[in-house]
Amino acid sequence: MQKIARTALAGLIAAGLFATPALAQQKLKIGFIATFTGPQGVIGNDMRNSVELALDHLGRKVGGLDTEIIYGDDQVKPDVGKQIAEEMLKKHQVHFVSGVIWSNVMLAVAPTVTSAGTFMIGTNAGPHELAGKGCNEMFFTTSWQNDQTPEAMGKYMQDAGLQDVYLMAPNYAAGKDMITGFKRYFKGRIVDEVYTRLGQTDYQAEISQLRSKNPKAVFVFYPGGMGIQFLKQYSEAGLRGQFPLYSVYTVDELTIPAVKHAALGQLETRYWSADLKNPANEKYVGGYEKKHGRLPSFYGAQSYDGIMLIDSAVRAVNGNLADKKGMIAAMRKANFASTRGKFAYNNNHFPIQNFYLLKAVAGPGGKDPVMEIQKAVFTNHKDSYSKDCPMKW
Amino acid sequence: MNVVLIAEQTLNGLQLGVMLFLMAAGLTLVFGIMNLVNLAHGALYMVGAYLTTYFFQATGSYVLAVVLGLAGTLAVGVLTELIALRTLYERDHLDQVLATFGLILIFNELIAILWGRAALYSSIPEYLSGHVQLTETLRYPLYRLTIIGIGLSVAVLLWYVVTRTRIGMLIRAGASNRTMVAALGINIRLLYTIVFGFGAALAGLAGLLSGPIYAVQPGMGELILIQVFVVIVIGGIGSIRGAFAGALIVGMVDTLGRAFLKPMLATVISPTAADLAGPAIASMLIYLLMAGVLAFRPAGLFPAAR
Numbered sequence: 131m132q133k134i135a136r137t138a139l140a141g142l143i144a145a146g147l148f149a150t151p152a153l154a155q156q157k158l159k160i161g162f163i164a165t166f167t168g169p170q171g172v173i174g175n176d177m178r179n180s181v182e183l184a185l186d187h188l189g190r191k192v193g194g195l196d197t198e199i200i201y202g203d204d205q206v207k208p209d210v211g212k213q214i215a216e217e218m219l220k221k222h223q224v225h226f227v228s229g230v231i232w233s234n235v236m237l238a239v240a241p242t243v244t245s246a247g248t249f250m251i252g253t254n255a256g257p258h259e260l261a262g263k264g265c266n267e268m269f270f271t272t273s274w275q276n277d278q279t280p281e282a283m284g285k286y287m288q289d290a291g292l293q294d295v296y297l298m299a300p301n302y303a304a305g306k307d308m309i310t311g312f313k314r315y316f317k318g319r320i321v322d323e324v325y326t327r328l329g330q331t332d333y334q335a336e337i338s339q340l341r342s343k344n345p346k347a348v349f350v351f352y353p354g355g356m357g358i359q360f361l362k363q364y365s366e367a368g369l370r371g372q373f374p375l376y377s378v379y380t381v382d383e384l385t386i387p388a389v390k391h392a393a394l395g396q397l398e399t400r401y402w403s404a405d406l407k408n409p410a411n412e413k414y415v416g417g418y419e420k421k422h423g424r425l426p427s428f429y430g431a432q433s434y435d436g437i438m439l440i441d442s443a444v445r446a447v448n449g450n451l452a453d454k455k456g457m458i459a460a461m462r463k464a465n466f467a468s469t470r471g472k473f474a475y476n477n478n479h480f481p482i483q484n485f486y487l488l489k490a491v492a493g494p495g496g497k498d499p500v501m502e503i504q505k506a507v508f509t510n511h512k513d514s515y516s517k518d519c520p521m522k523w
Numbered sequence: 524m525n526v527v528l529i530a531e532q533t534l535n536g537l538q539l540g541v542m543l544f545l546m547a548a549g550l551t552l553v554f555g556i557m558n559l560v561n562l563a564h565g566a567l568y569m570v571g572a573y574l575t576t577y578f579f580q581a582t583g584s585y586v587l588a589v590v591l592g593l594a595g596t597l598a599v600g601v602l603t604e605l606i607a608l609r610t611l612y613e614r615d616h617l618d619q620v621l622a623t624f625g626l627i628l629i630f631n632e633l634i635a636i637l638w639g640r641a642a643l644y645s646s647i648p649e650y651l652s653g654h655v656q657l658t659e660t661l662r663y664p665l666y667r668l669t670i671i672g673i674g675l676s677v678a679v680l681l682w683y684v685v686t687r688t689r690i691g692m693l694i695r696a697g698a699s700n701r702t703m704v705a706a707l708g709i710n711i712r713l714l715y716t717i718v719f720g721f722g723a724a725l726a727g728l729a730g731l732l733s734g735p736i737y738a739v740q741p742g743m744g745e746l747i748l749i750q751v752f753v754v755i756v757i758g759g760i761g762s763i764r765g766a767f768a769g770a771l772i773v774g775m776v777d778t779l780g781r782a783f784l785k786p787m788l789a790t791v792i793s794p795t796a797a798d799l800a801g802p803a804i805a806s807m808l809i810y811l812l813m814a815g816v817l818a819f820r821p822a823g824l825f826p827a828a829r
Contacts, residue, residue: 167631167741167742168631168741168742168745169642169738169740169741169742169743169746171635171640171741171742172640172641172642172740175640175641301802301803301806323798324785324802325798325802326781326802327802327805327806329746331737331738331743331746331747332539332736332737334535334538334539334667334736334778335532335535335536335778335779335781335782336781336782338528338531338532338535338782339528339532339782342525342527342528342531355642355738355740358642358738358740359736359737359738362735362736362737362738363736366647366652366664366666366735366736367664368654368662368664384641385642387641387642387644388641388642388643388644388738388739388740389644390644
């Protein structure tokens with residue numbers, strides 16, 4: 131009896147000895163949610179390409195662990211996003227959920243993930259709710275708070291002394307944030323504020339309305355497919371020469387191939403551009419161009435950064451994925467080579483970063499226009515909701 | 524609010540209306556005659572847009588591209604009917620919805636494989652770009668006027684074909700009593716294929732016309748398909764006349780609602796409340812209209828004679 135017990139004990143110890151290295155060699159699972167199908171699928175595709183490129187650059191091992199990425203398609207629907215997140219948490223037992231393009235989807239996904247004690251690493255949407263009172267220690271983003279980019283455009287247009295501006299955006303969480311952000315820094319006269327349906331295809335009615343109001347300038351936020359349609363119709367209606375257009379998230383590397391000359395001369399503000407000079411960005415942009423034969427977009431750069439942020443966290447705790455406190459502390463340092471260059475995290479886990487004025491200029495050799503940095507509008511810009519976030523560190 | 528703006532918005536509404544009509548005509552014909560719910564109609568719209576864009580870039584001639592695009596969509600439509608849809612006529616609507624939804628996925632993926640997920644650049648030829656000075660103060664894009672012209676001519680042509688020709692007589696007969704037509708020795712299978720092919724070509728026409736103003740991208744058809752279903756429910760399923768009326772009503776209500784609802788609301792309630800409610804109600808308007816029609820005239824405004 132004693133012998134049996136001793137053998138069993140020895141067996142247990144042996145099993146325990148083997149179990150420890152097995153634990154250290156556990157697999158890292160990351161769920162990545164974006165839109166991969168339909169008219170907005172081009173955004174998700176650029177994000178996936180960038181996530182895969184980040185994996186290539188890390189030798190397919192994030193934080194030194196074997197890594198499995200589970201991709202989920204939210205179809206631009208908050209309920210679908212939430213359902214996918216739950217599946218990733220329960221069925222796949224992921225350690226991190228990342229991605230999410232749309233703010234309304236993010237507002238459904240982030241609480242689901244963080245309340246399950248899992249990390250949410252946002253790589254696009256930055257709704258103000260998550261930056262202020264709703265901030266969470268399990269939530270980080272490698273993008274921006276929604277208001278920040280239009281704040282930069284508002285500041286630029288304010289400094290340029292523009293008046294009688296006409297504002298347009300889709301009618302959803304981020305659309306409202308964009309207009310709020312713009313108005314925080316633009317103090318001139320605003321002719322009208324127009325919200326259109328999310329995913330609207332025809333803007334002719336709004337364009338007629340705009341022309342009848344005769345504004346001095348127009349500011350819009352039309353991401354992805356909506357931007358393509360809006361820019362084409364704006365240009366086709368002959369408004370391009372008549373009313374100067376300023377935009378955020380509308381003219382980028384994904385929409386330019388579809389609108390070509392209709393983008394030329396367009397001004398945008400953004401925290402990142404393909405021509406930003408730093409080693410991480412050159413490695414990312416160069417690698418992407420080589421692999422896919424075209425320039426990446428900011429959606430991709432943020433997603434690449436998301437994987438690099440996770441890598442830095444897992445490395446800091448030597449692959450011990452149970453050490454969530456350790457990973458939070460590591461991520462707060464933003465200790466990785468970001469494509470935007472060095473930046474710091476604010477108390478609400480949103481980046482404190484620079485915002486630049488970009489212009490679509492003629493591409494080399496008569497090719498499609500490319501975005502080029504003109505100047506920095508903000509340096510180390512904080513979002514305006516961080517003061518409402520109770521998190522202190 | 525001035526007269527010029529109202530006139531311009533009416534033209535916008537008309538343009539959206541005729542575009543919806545081109546889609547709705549094919550869909551309603553197929554439903555009325557073949558009793559087939561074809562969710563993949565939007566896919567044919569996409570095929571038309573892609574083929575024309577592709578041929579325009581390849582040949583440089585817009586007219587040739589339009590002809591090839593239409594012929595190509597017709598061929599794709601006929602092939603789809605022969606391969607996939609023939610077996611579905613006798614099945615119930617749920618099976619048809621499932622099968623044609625599958626076709627949507629297949630077409631979208633196929634297009635993504637052939638041309639990529641990113642939107643294609645499609646342009647209008649030089650001679651159709653620019654503006655027409657309609658009155659002293661009203662300028663309207665020539666291309667959109669062309670769409671209105673083509674849409675209205677197709678409507679007249681369809682009316683002529685359906686009411687004045689032998690094939691139209693067969694179509695009407697097929698819609699009211701399929702079994703009887705078959706019993707009279709008409710090759711009903713062939714009739715179905717022809718009707719489906721022309722429905723597809725009409726969807727292709729709508730797609731190729733919309734290519735230069737909307738984005739040519741995978742899944743573009745589904746964006747418009749929902750509105751098209753609203754059109755045929757309002758107009759009366761299976762009725763061309765209903766599709767025409769429904770399309771114009773939906774086009775007008777949607778456009779005018781988006782344009783004038785907010786300022787109109789602002790005169791009744793506070794401007795801030797109008798700012799919030801205006802866009803929300805405007806985007807619901809056509810669905811409210813559909814709900815109203817379904818409540819008071821469940822068969823639609825111009826139901827097909829049965």
